[in-house]
Amino acid sequence: MATRDELxxxxxxxxxxxxxxxxxxxxxxxxxxxxxxxxxxxxCDAAMTELRKCVLPDVRMRLxxxxxxxxxxxxxxxxxxxxxxxxxxxxxxxxxxxxNAGVGADGQAASRRLPILWKHGSAAVxxxxxxxxxxxxxxxxxxxxxxxxxxxxxxxxxxxxxxxxLRMQHVHARAHNAPFTLPGSxxxxxxxxxxxxxxxxxxxxxxxxxxxxxxxxxxxxxAPFTFEARRDDIVFLGAIGETLRYPGVICSREGxxxxxxxxxxxxxxxxx
Amino acid sequence: xxxxxxxxxxxxxxxxxxxxxESGIAVEEGEWFRCEPAPHAASGQLLAxxxxxxxxxxxxxxxxxxxxxxxxxxxxxxxxxxxxxxxxHLAMTRGPLRVLVDRADFDFTQxxxxxxxxxxxxxxxxxxxxxxxxxxxxxxxxxPHLAGxxxxxxxxxxxxxxxxxYGNDIVEAVNDWPxxxxxxxxxxxxxxxxxxxxxxxxxxxxxDRPIAVALLAPVDGLVLRVLVDDGTRAFPATVRVTxxxxxxxxxxxxxxxxxxxxxxxxx
Numbered sequence: 001m002a003t004r005d006e007l008x009x010x011x012x013x014x015x016x017x018x019x020x021x022x023x024x025x026x027x028x029x030x031x032x033x034x035x036x037x038x039x040x041x042x043x044c045d046a047a048m049t050e051l052r053k054c055v056l057p058d059v060r061m062r063l064x065x066x067x068x069x070x071x072x073x074x075x076x077x078x079x080x081x082x083x084x085x086x087x088x089x090x091x092x093x094x095x096x097x098x099x100n101a102g103v104g105a106d107g108q109a110a111s112r113r114l115p116i117l118w119k120h121g122s123a124a125v126x127x128x129x130x131x132x133x134x135x136x137x138x139x140x141x142x143x144x145x146x147x148x149x150x151x152x153x154x155x156x157x158x159x160x161x162x163x164x165x166l167r168m169q170h171v172h173a174r175a176h177n178a179p180f181t182l183p184g185s186x187x188x189x190x191x192x193x194x195x196x197x198x199x200x201x202x203x204x205x206x207x208x209x210x211x212x213x214x215x216x217x218x219x220x221x222x223a224p225f226t227f228e229a230r231r232d233d234i235v236f237l238g239a240i241g242e243t244l245r246y247p248g249v250i251c252s253r254e255g256x257x258x259x260x261x262x263x264x265x266x267x268x269x270x271x272x
Numbered sequence: 273x274x275x276x277x278x279x280x281x282x283x284x285x286x287x288x289x290x291x292x293x294e295s296g297i298a299v300e301e302g303e304w305f306r307c308e309p310a311p312h313a314a315s316g317q318l319l320a321x322x323x324x325x326x327x328x329x330x331x332x333x334x335x336x337x338x339x340x341x342x343x344x345x346x347x348x349x350x351x352x353x354x355x356x357x358x359x360x361h362l363a364m365t366r367g368p369l370r371v372l373v374d375r376a377d378f379d380f381t382q383x384x385x386x387x388x389x390x391x392x393x394x395x396x397x398x399x400x401x402x403x404x405x406x407x408x409x410x411x412x413x414x415x416p417h418l419a420g421x422x423x424x425x426x427x428x429x430x431x432x433x434x435x436x437x438y439g440n441d442i443v444e445a446v447n448d449w450p451x452x453x454x455x456x457x458x459x460x461x462x463x464x465x466x467x468x469x470x471x472x473x474x475x476x477x478x479x480d481r482p483i484a485v486a487l488l489a490p491v492d493g494l495v496l497r498v499l500v501d502d503g504t505r506a507f508p509a510t511v512r513v514t515x516x517x518x519x520x521x522x523x524x525x526x527x528x529x530x531x532x533x534x535x536x537x538x539x
Binding site: 012013014015016017018019020021028029030031032033034036161162163200201254 | 294295296304306308
């Protein structure tokens with residue numbers, strides 16, 4: 001594995017990290033050394049050269065290029081204010097407007113009792129925490145039969161120094177015949193800053209970064225808020241539309257950060 | 273100047289042993305930081321792996337146990353130094369409760385004592401006793417959060433000894449924190465207090481007070497979620513540190529932030 005990781009702020013390069021190594025699985029355990037693989041290093045360098053062409057002048061960006069025997073990945077994390085998106089060179093310009101949607105929105109406090117419309121694929125973050133992490137802990141799904149979440153697990157590691165753990169490869173949700181009537185008063189979620197699943201209490205916590213309160217024809221920004229609920233208390237009311245790619249799940253478990261692609265349709269929920 | 277580090281470690285992580293050998297360099301030029309692996313001659317010898325078995329306490333689950341032993345050789349300019357470290361991270365659970373144990377050795381005595389309290393604990397939260405002792409493993413985790421706060425009655429001090437991330441001597445200090453922390457060659461050094469200790473003019477501890485024996489969550493500012501043992505009952509409670517009445521003299525070093533000396537404390 002070879003990884004280049006760069007931090008850029010307002011078009012200036014601040015930090016550059018190169019890491020490479022191999023892990024041999026032996027009878028006595030894993031033996032990890034920083035031995036370079038020239039082919040992987042070269043592929044990693046080429047991927048970073050391409051990533052650098054994406055640097056934008058007014059934001060903070062982290063570029064990560066990783067080459068393994070399984071292929072090359074390119075990840076761009078763009079941070080503006082308190083919010084971030086996770087994207088790729090091909091999708092950067094398409095995703096940036098989402099980040100801009102709520103910058104500077106001070107907004108009002110969210111009501112816990114209102115139904116929530118998860119827009120722009122953000123329901124995939126909810127499903128990541130409420131279905132994916134429980135699966136990693138061998139807990140069953142609590143989804144209704146019309147909402148299908150494809151969440152394959154596979155051994156994954158963040159660096160050659162790490163132990164592979166059974167982790168999500170992606171979250172890809174789709175719905176069958178689950179239309180809903182849009183409630184007049186609702187919360188619409190655009191961007192989720194962070195999430196957590198606590199296996200001891202079965203509680204899902206999401207820190208919502210960009211959201212709006214919709215009341216009839218009136219639409220007002222909400223202040224960032226925390227969505228916290230036991231899995232059993234999250235009621236899925238319906239899902240419609242195309243499956244949408246959500247730009248931004250970096251999942252951290254046991255200190256290992258991994259990108260987990262996330263896709264979901266428009267989903268409506270409420271709390272029991 | 274170039275910082276060089278060469279090291280090896282062995283980690284026992286939930287039953288899997290991982291040997292890591294690596295070396296690298298880090299360069300800082302103004303605001304720019306760069307690091308990368310550097311070729312080295314590996315010794316070929318592996319460190320003996322610690323083993324985490326045998327902590328069994330009835331009714332308690334070991335959710336996570338990581339034992340790490342490492343040795344590292346550092347060079348910055350013409351300064352060279354060597355470190356040998358041990359770290360234990362343990363999370364034990366019962367019902368909805370999770371206790372956290374972090375130590376700089378592989379001594380399970382404290383963990384077993386905490387497990388015994390956890391085994392008899394009520395599972396629902398109670399109000400924290402108005403008068404409470406905090407065990408040294410809790411105060412050590414709290415001390416880095418006191419930096420810059422100047423709580424009344426106490427004095428937060430960086431303890432002299434050892435070297436920092438640039439190879440400079442760690443000196444006695446009470447503010448401005450002159451030393452830099454570099455936990456890895458991949459991390460840009462940051463100015464922060466090392467080996468903190470808390471001094472208080474009152475050192476006598478009232479042993480009749482209930483005691484918080486372990487953290488139930490990482491410290492959040494001055495808020496501690498702890499496991500309390502009042503002698504007859506044990507229960508989870510949330511404590512907000514507002515006033516420190518006494519701090520004992522006897523101290524033990526814990527690997528929180530850039531190091532912290534825990535001492536029994538009375539609130």
